Amino acid sequence: MENRNLDVAIVGGGISGSALSYMLSKYSDVKTIGILEKYETLSPLNSNARANSQTLHCGDIETNYTLEKAKLVKKQANMVVHFADQVEKNDFLYKFPKMILAVGDEECERLEKRHHDFAEDFPYMELWDADKIAEVEPAVALKDGKPRPEKILASGCTNEYSAVNYGNMSKALIAEARKGSANLKVSLSTQVQNIRKTVEGYELDTNQGTFKAKFVVVSAGGHSLLLANQVGYGLDMSILPMAGSFYYVPKMLNGKVYTMQNDKLPFAALHGDPDLVELSKTRIGPTALVLPKLERYTGGTYLDFWKSLKLDRKVIKVFWDLMKDKTIRNYIFRNFAFEIPWLRRRLFAKDVQKFLPDVKPQDLEYASGIGGLRPQVIDKTTMQLKLGEASIVPENENLIFNMTPSPGATTCLGNAYRDAKIVCERLGVPIKRQKIVDDLLGGEDLPD
Template sequence: MNQQHYDVVVIGAGISGAALFFELARYTDIKNIAILEKYNAPATLNSKGTSNSQTIHCGDIETNYTLEKAKKVKKTADMIVKYGLMQNAQNKFMFSHQKMALGVGDIECEYMKQRYEEFKELYPYIKFFDKTKIKEIEPKVALGTDGINDRKENIVAMGVEQGEVFTTVDYGKMSQSLIEQGQLQGKNTLVEFNKEVTKIEKKDDVFHIYTTDYKEYTAKAVVVNAGAHSLFLAHRMGVGLDKSCWPVAGSFYLTKQKILNGKVYMVQNPKLPFAALHGDPDLLADMNTRFGPTALVIPKLERYKGLKSVPEFFETLKFDKVVAKITLNMFKDPTIRNYVLYNYLFELPFINKALFVKDARKIVPSLKTSDIYYASGFGGVRPQVIDKKVGELMLGEASINEVDGIIFNMTPSPGATSCLGNALRDTKAICEYLGARFDEDRLNTELL
């Protein structure tokens, strides 16, 4: 068995792992850093452009964010923009589009007015759009079912116009950039692909990492950024056993032509722990509009990668009375139950498009079934973590650091937006554990 030793090994080369690899290489005096990726390139799963909404979720149009959460998310979102500017990534992997959070009907319109007043100080650039302004910048949103006359409902929005802020990122390309930049920092770095980690052990303060090709890597410290597989590997190490995981997949529908000029998000149902349907210009589909996501609970840790992750799902779920009770309580709520069951219908041929269009017409009333098609191969899996101690579904990111020197991260949305902020947290923790120097001033100058 071949063995290689490093100060830090990062497992997973999606956007979160790539961000940490970059920050360790650029802002610390740690000399030997490796990143191991299961597949043959960075960002082939949830960070791939087809697997997410390509959005910088900074909190200005995400109506499921409280003001307190928005403040935290904005800070990490600003880091994304600063990294993009540092790399001259404008119109390469970072783009500026108009965007808005749309309120439809009197109740939502009143809510949007109140939200605008509450959030405008945190986002000084944000504007309030009435129906006339919406018609000017997003005409298909303001027009009715005939596409000619104005829609009957009252509509308002809060948002920004084209060119005012950066809104969109190809996180796949950004992952590649982060890894490339990490390799240019004069450190002893290793980037290895097709290295599926099966087990991690700690022996005498050294971590032993085993892969399917019978290689062994040793490290003083480890960070696992492997999506739902982070919990899978944590469980195999005997930690994080108070957590379980429901993987939720999201599917999308694409339009055959450009229908929206920018991003249009809707008011989030506060009872649902899933993103509300929204429309985005798709960077990888000639800027045609992508509507979604749906929310589909599936018994797999990865989508579009065969059936291998099905048994891994059951191993990670660790189904017991507590998980059963939490799941039952969720399904007792008719809003959640009906939403989850209804979303399965969006996967069924012949009826899926007609059902989906009914929901998407809240954004574009004139949308027709013939305007859209199921985006085959689009959509990823987000690990929705169940906290058995608390007895509920965790909304947001989760980290397991029960063993000194190793961190397991699970990052559902907005994990991509938070990647550099999460990497900063983990970089500080690793430096403290190793007694390494962290150049905080340089990071603050460049990214904060």
């Protein structure tokens, strides 16, 4: 990378960093942008298709969302759809049937109420009885070839975008960013080790030498907090890395089947998905496991975890409060058991049978090397686990640290739009806000 003097340095070449480079290059007057990625490829970790559930979260089948959150997420998800319409080759966005499945009288009653509450904002969602479910997903509605005995109900659709290969989308974003007005440089195998404030901006020390930037945006997962701590920010935060594992069964589902969320649990409910990179299989998960590292399937990062955890009585109190709740405690212990080779298939099969009643333990294959690691933030001031998005945006500094998007990569363009507005305001350069609204938001802006 020849030009080491940048207007904006983006640390991390995953979906978040790629989306911001696209937003700034196409829709602002920022002149030079550099992406610094420590691995040899773009989207090597959580944005890779093998590291996430490949879902375009629209708020329609996620029962842990309030209506207000679902409406916002829908707008951000539609930005991905509008982007796909603009690219010459869309090899990342797909349509599959999708549904929320309710099992038993109590869940069916809750789902029916939710469906009607959400109907105005999600008019394409239909309420399906057992017969309709059997048409769309026979393996869900039938047990031993006959209608299953429990009452089942679903809220679903068959012709909406539902799946994304975010690794491929990252590459498309970079390709489109290169067509923009900015000079975009991507530096791979470049690990940022330190950020220093200078009179003119910031210096980033890397294994490939020093880069200078007027503005720095760090979108490096759990490592974002470490870099923030180096310059004195985020010291009241701690990281709890949650790993999600998956299982494969032979292809049994035609689309995405989500189950009703237990409101007491802060983690995603079990679901089944088509796998975009293993087309002959259905992927089921995720399990939830705390791992003492910041990256799932790479060597090291254990020491980085302990630095980010900053273990003290406040962090211990958060863990203690979580473990005091019987529902959460049992969930955590059960998910630990899912990692025990001789036990996990039998235990997991019982959970899977809620939406695939014919599944047997021998049908399940542990998806080795599949699944990512999502950093959850502990707020040491309030002594609470904060689920969802976490960012640090210091006042009067040209710095942003993004630790985890919410919900997942779906909001990459929405978050990029938010960050781009901050970058442009603080650098004093124009942003083409109305063009973003017209191109990516269907004419309706996101709330500030």
